[in-house]
Amino acid sequence: MTEATPWLLVDDDEAFATVLGRALARRGVETVLAHTPEQALAAMAGPVPARCVLDLNLAGDSGLHLLPELLARNPALDVVVLTGYGSIATAVDAMRRGAVNYLCKPVTVDQLLAAFEPETMPDLRPAPPSVEELEWEHIQRVLGEHDGNVSATARALNMHRRTLQRKLQKRSRWRG
Known part of the structure; x- marks a missing residue:
């Protein structure tokens, strides 16, 4: 798999973003890293990414606040929201704001790649909630x-x- 345009990875955890970027590079996906909302918006000024992996928690700020701004700059952008604290409420909110999928960390590269496929729906809960x-x-x-x-x-x-x-x-x- 070789992507023509880079993916934008937005995560305040620099180590996680770097590791994910390297794993995607091994799959032929070029990435641009951003660790703050400001860096993410600045990255949209360069080669416009077709896909974005957006962390829900950006150093205390919500990635959901950034999502509409990213889509305003590129309405065709496919965004997958990642979170370590998944909830149905935030998943629904993310999808309403324009995300194509929502995944709970930890995720594998295969899960992340599959999340961008249109027929893939998030598997939020394998059992009834407690x-x-x-x-x-x-x-x-x-x-x-x-x-x-x-x-x-x-x-x-x-x-x-x-x-x-x-x-x-x-x-x-x-x-x-």
Whole structure:
């Protein structure tokens, strides 16, 4: 497989992006790395990429905020969103904003390549969700509705802000 145009890899984890870029290079895919939203937008000024791998969490900022800006610069751009903290709410949000697929880390290069195929749908959940997963999904949905504002989310959930922060921290350590 040889890609005519480079792929844009946007991930704040420089080591991960470098390793992924090398793995794709072994498959004949040239990549351009960006570690911040600003670098990603600057990369769109060069040879316009046809595909983008976008991390959901960019040093505290959401890759979902960057997604519409990337698509505004290249409406034909195929974007796969990667995350270490998958949820149905963020997957739906990513797809609504224009992503072609959504994958949870860790992923193999084969999974990533397959994610760009039109018939490939994300396999988000192999089994019915647990009560904890349903709670997490609900928290993520409400957090998204409040643009990541923890205090507003806690009020909407009728939950103390510190309790919500503990749940978010516990889940990130558990999933990380």
